[in-house]
Amino acid sequence: xxxxxxxxxxxxxxxxxxxxxxxxxxxxxxxxxxxxxxxxxxxxxxxxxxxxxxxxxxxxxxxxxxxxxxxxxxxxxxxxxxxxxxxxxxxxxxxxxxxxxxxxxxxxxxxxxxxxxxxxx
Amino acid sequence: xxxxxxxxxxxxxxxxxxxxxxxxxxxxxxxxxxxxxxxxxxxxxxxxxxxxxxxxxxxxxxxxxxxxxxxxxxxxxxxxxxxxxxxxxxxxxxxxxxxxxxxxxxxxxx
Numbered sequence: 719x720x721x722x723x724x725x726x727x728x729x730x731x732x733x734x735x736x737x738x739x740x741x742x743x744x745x746x747x748x749x750x751x752x753x754x755x756x757x758x759x760x761x762x763x764x765x766x767x768x769x770x771x772x773x774x775x776x777x778x779x780x781x782x783x784x785x786x787x788x789x790x791x792x793x794x795x796x797x798x799x800x801x802x803x804x805x806x807x808x809x810x811x812x813x814x815x816x817x818x819x820x821x822x823x824x825x826x827x828x829x830x831x832x833x834x835x836x837x838x839x
Numbered sequence: 840x841x842x843x844x845x846x847x848x849x850x851x852x853x854x855x856x857x858x859x860x861x862x863x864x865x866x867x868x869x870x871x872x873x874x875x876x877x878x879x880x881x882x883x884x885x886x887x888x889x890x891x892x893x894x895x896x897x898x899x900x901x902x903x904x905x906x907x908x909x910x911x912x913x914x915x916x917x918x919x920x921x922x923x924x925x926x927x928x929x930x931x932x933x934x935x936x937x938x939x940x941x942x943x944x945x946x947x948x949x
Contacts, residue, residue: 755938764842764928765877765885767938778937814884824873824932827887827896 720744722754722815722830729836730805736835740798740815747773747793751820754798756789757829758811766811770818771798807837843868843929843941850947851919859944861912861929867939869910873932876905876914880925889914916946924948 726738738756745752755770769789770778779787788801798815812834816826844862851857861868861876868874874892877885887896889905892912902917912931916923929941 759885764940764943765930766940767930767936770937781936822875822887822890822894822896824871824938825875825887825890825930827890829884829886832884 720817720828722817722828724813724815724830724833726813726833726835728834729838731839732806732837734805736800736802736805736809738800738802738813738815738833738835740800740830742796742798742815742817742830745817747771747791747796747798749773753818753820754791755816755818755826756798756800756813757816757826758809758813759832760808760811765814768802769800772818805837809835810837811835841939843931843939845927845929845941845944847942848945848947850949851916852949853919853921855919856915856917857919857946858913858915859927859929859946861914861931861941863910863912863931863933863939865910866935867931867933868907868912870934871932872907874905874907874912875930876903877928877930878923878925879928885928919948921948 722742753772756768759765771789786803812832814829814832816829876889879885892907933939
C-alpha cells in the first residue's frame, strides 16, 4: 500500500521561503519508472501542478513557478522536499505530494492528505 | 497556461447518468491520449478515477467511464449513487505546462 504524508509550517510570512517534506512508504524512489509530484489547491479552487521528481533525479517544474521552486529527494529516507521562495498571500493553499508512475504517466495516484499553508503577516 | 474548461455544476437523480465535459486545446487534451479525472470529497485529497482517457485504476467502479473527442474529454458517471456527490477535476498532459487541471465540476445527487 502506497501512502504519502506532507509536513511543514502551517503559517509563513510574505517573502519567506516555504519548505515542505513528503514522507512516503510502499515504494522506492530508486525504482525505475517512479516519481513524486507536488501539487497545491487554493481554497475553493482547482488543483495546480507544481513539480515532479523522477527516480533518476530528473526534475520538472511548472513554468509559471519555476524560478521559485526546488524539488529534491532523499531516497534513503523515503522523502521528497519542495522549497518555494518569496511566498505571497496568493500562495495560500493546501499543498499535496503524490505518487507518479510511468505506467500511468498522465496522473498522480495516490495523493497525500495535504497540508494547509497560510501566507500572512 | 490556461486551465481546462469544465461546467461548474452537474446533477442527476440516483440511478441516472451524468456526463461532465472538459475542454482544452490541441496543445493539451486534443494533442495527447493523456487525460485523467479526479474525484474529491469535501476536506479530502483528490482521488484518481480515470487515467489515459479511458482506463480505471484498480478498485474504481465501472460506473465511471471516460472518453475523448478532439479537444474535449468527458467523464460519465452511470447509475448515480449518493456517494458520487463530489467535485470532479479533469487533468491533461500539456506540452508547455506538463500537467494542467480543469476548473472543476460539482456533482449533486438529487
